[in-house]
């Protein structure tokens with residue numbers, strides 16, 4: 189069960205995020221919000237190979253949710269329930285998609301984007317090569333942070349310093365990405381990318397029964413709040 | 421007629437931000453099927469020439485190009501940093517990228533992928549992860565990706581510089597077997613092992629002019645050109661760096677590592693990778709310790725663990741600097757990373773050298789330091805606009821200008837010609853003589869050392 193996720197096609201994984209996004213608009217009350225989040229969490233427990241990773245994503249989207257809760261509470265007449273629902277809605281909107289993105293193999297995604305969705309081949313290939321670079325980003329971030337620490341310019345515990353530091357790190361990462369991108373484009377062009385016409389794909393984009401079942405499950409999860417919305 | 425010729429006619433290149441051209445009036449003609457070794461001191465323009473042949477100058481890299489470059493046939497290029505050339509998550513798909521661009525049918529794509537992987541002797545299944553390859557394996561993967569397009573010309577920029585002798589020989593054999601009778605241009609500093617396999621040597625002099633062009637026999641008979649690693653010559657004597665530039669500004673403290681284990685997590689926590697196991701060492705003040713071992717054995721990790729820049733998963737390192745504030749750590753430890761590009765903090769070479777020292781309130785003579793490592797001309801340049809070897813030297817003095825007590829260098833001698841090698845080795849030997857604790861992770865057998873510690877066999881995923 190727990191490795192199925194690596195075998196369904198990437199469009200199915202993306203659809204999980206898309207359906208949750210549509211569904212999130214129908215999250216209007218606390219019980220519905222709780223049920224929806226609960227079902228997504230259950231699905232995560234059943235289908236994902238690890239629980240740490242979805243939990244990390246939850247923490248990230250939770251951070252966004254908390255800021256929404258707080259501002260809704262402040263501005264919305266300090267109504268706790270309205271604020272909580274607004275927060276949970278953000279979770280429904282962002283969490284499933286953010287988890288799924290982590291399991292997408294950029295190469296397979298480009299197969300489907302080009303062959304099922306018929307997007308332009310060159311754009312798709314360039315995009316997928318760029319996504320591939322993202323998997324190295326966490327590592328790059330670590331190395332950048334390490335060098336900064338060794339050079340005496342990492343921040344202390346002061347929050348202002350911390351924020352400034354993340355800003356300069358993000359900038360360094362961007363520069364690094366751009367430099368990498370220019371060498372990457374030299375390397376890609378040297379493999380026939382510059383004058384690729386009628387590009388082909390090494391693997392077909394097929395839809396198995398499992399993919400269809402996955403798609404149905406994604407749609408069903410996204411439909412939960414919508415059904416509740418109309419039923420109540 | 422066979423394709424695969426390369427020719428430069430009056431080619432001149434002036435990159436953005438430089439007053440003078442870095443390649444001036446180059447005339448070079450390479451015949452189809454010729455195997456050429458391109459050598460020259462650091463910064464002489466070797467990488468630039470390969471970029472020019474690949475058509476990247478004036479397009480992807482900005483500057484002003486005049487004269488003619490032409491390449492007859494399909495070209496394949498392996499850059500100095502292989503990680504930049506990987507486009508897919510699995511090795512099979514990565515190699516397939518070129519054939520896909522050529523619009524080949526599916527079974528032909530996979531036939532070529534398998535043939536290319538076999539040619540470079542990378543025997544993993546097609547769905548092996550590219551992120552799980554060591555530096556040397558990545559280099560072979562990139563070569564396979566290039567071969568799968570069946571190029572007429574293969575250009576390689578320092579393909580074995582990061583490898584130990586055994587791994588380098590394996591990579592070289594793979595290259596030679598795979599290249600067959602195509603045109604080959606290979607750039608290398610430690611070029612001796614290539615001499616038996618090439619037809620012609622082109623040596624650049626500083627400023628991008630051809631100083632020698634002829635057969636291998638003529639090249640050897642001519643005695644070569646200054647600064648090159650000619651076969652049989654003993655390694656140069658490290659130059660004397662005055663103690664004032666290196667003698668520790670803090671009291672050096674011995675470092676003890678005992679039974680250190682380090683594991684890292686890969687791919688969203690689903691796999692663990694043991695980067696180091698059971699590493700024990702004692703680094704004493706006034707001593708240079710070399711950490712050696714085969715490619716992928718964990719040399720860099722061992723070095724890092726001792727600096728306190730990573731937390732260990734088992735064992736102990738004393739003193740434990742992992743909780744120290746950045747400034748205090750920097751005052752005591754100078755770490756020179758393997759990939760210098762990741763270390764640059766500023767937008768000019770001079771500021772880069774002054775950065776850490778000014779944070780710590782230590783006075784440095786940036787211009788004198790730059791002159792010592794031969795970078796004085798580049799003081800106002802952007803650190804990214806330097807050649808590979810120049811960047812490494814800059815990273816070294818930027819990390820050490822404030823005279824820390826513990827000097828930790830990761831592969832400091834890679835990519836240097838004889839003169840710059842003598843500067844780099846001179847720097848750390850002088851620091852040790854002045855009482856600093858010095859450790860280097862290295863595969864260079866000539867790099868001077870007092871003590872050697874070998875880290876275990878290449879460790880694999882657990």
Ligand SMILES: Nc1ncnc2c1ncn2[C@@H]1O[C@H](COP(=O)(O)OP(=O)(O)OP(=O)(O)O)[C@@H](O)[C@H]1O
Pocket residue numbers: 435436437438442460461462463464465466467468469481804805806807808809810835
């Ligand atoms: N992106 C760039 N912008 C401006 N100048 C550059 C750039 N890259 C290199 N240079 C300069 O061009 C000259 C030749 O650099 P190149 O990288 O070709 O040297 P190299 O012979 O490959 O040296 P190394 O052995 O150190 O790799 C050097 O003076 C270098 O400072």
Ligand SMILES: [Mg+2]
Pocket residue numbers: 466467468500577807808809
């Ligand atoms: Mg170079």
